[in-house]
Amino acid sequence: MIPRIGKHVAPFLAIVAFCYLYIELPGLAVGILVGIAILIVLLIVLIVVVVVLQGASERSDDGQLKVFSESYHVSRGRFRRTVRRSGGQLIALDLTAKGPKGANLTIDIGWFGAKTPKRVFIHSSGLHGVEGLSGSAIQLQWLKSRIRSIPADSAIVLVHALNPYGMAWRRRFNENNVDLNRNFRAAGEFAPAEIPYWIAVNALLNPATLPLPDCFYLRAAWLVLRHAEHRDATDAEQLRVCL
Numbered sequence: 001m002i003p004r005i006g007k008h009v010a011p012f013l014a015i016v017a018f019c020y021l022y023i024e025l026p027g028l029a030v031g032i033l034v035g036i037a038i039l040i041v042l043l044i045v046l047i048v049v050v051v052v053l054q055g056a057s058e059r060s061d062d063g064q065l066k067v068f069s070e071s072y073h074v075s076r077g078r079f080r081r082t083v084r085r086s087g088g089q090l091i092a093l094d095l096t097a098k099g100p101k102g103a104n105l106t107i108d109i110g111w112f113g114a115k116t117p118k119r120v121f122i123h124s125s126g127l128h129g130v131e132g133l134s135g136s137a138i139q140l141q142w143l144k145s146r147i148r149s150i151p152a153d154s155a156i157v158l159v160h161a162l163n164p165y166g167m168a169w170r171r172r173f174n175e176n177n178v179d180l181n182r183n184f185r186a187a188g189e190f191a192p193a194e195i196p197y198w199i200a201v202n203a204l205l206n207p208a209t210l211p212l213p214d215c216f217y218l219r220a221a222w223l224v225l226r227h228a229e230h231r232d233a234t235d236a237e238q239l240r241v242c243l
Contacts, residue, residue: 099168113155129166
């Protein structure tokens with residue numbers, strides 16, 4: 001009961017107090033009014049600025065952040081829809097590997113221009129799977145921009161997610177635990193010889209367990225000091241390949 005009475009009495013008391021100040025101390029009362037007016041104006045300006053900025057952000061669907069996706073499957077869906085809307089041919093290559101919750105994985109290709117071109121521009125994303133969301137954002141940004149006319153003998157090919165497994169599971173490697181960016185070899189090309197020093201750095205670079213507070217930098221420094229005596233050109237090149 002008392003809080004309810006106070007709720008109605010408080011504004012009345014505030015008005016009475018202000019009237020008293022205006023009669024007894026008119027200068028102070030005017031100063032309070034001016035201060036309140038300034039605060040109201042500043043509050044209105046702040047609200048207008050926030051509304052304008054939010055509107056600009058919502059209208060700029062082609063803005064940099066708008067083209068980033070939260071996952072492989074969201075990114076793939078947006079890529080497919082935008083390729084179709086842009087008049088491109090969509091080609092999907094199915095993988096036997098599965099994503100989270102058993103979801104299907106595909107390498108999706110957006111083809112624009114001649115079917116048998118003399119010149120082709122190719123842009124791929126997701127070779128290192130976890131980095132695919134950035135590459136996909138670039139592709140989506142280009143697709144949402146105005147596509148200029150392509151010469152009759154040319155084509156533009158966008159390859160979405162060369163490593164969909166790694167992109168879906170947020171890892172660099174594919175379903176065979178292969179870093180595709182370190183295994184670009186021609187068909188039939190293979191180096192059976194074991195690279196010297198690889199055994200020394202393999203356990204450090206490819207731990208068998210989940211990341212732990214295992215003094216990584218101290219172990220790396222120890223390996224550098226341990227193998228610092230191998231300074232000839234051949235050894236340096238081999239260590240460069242390992243790292």
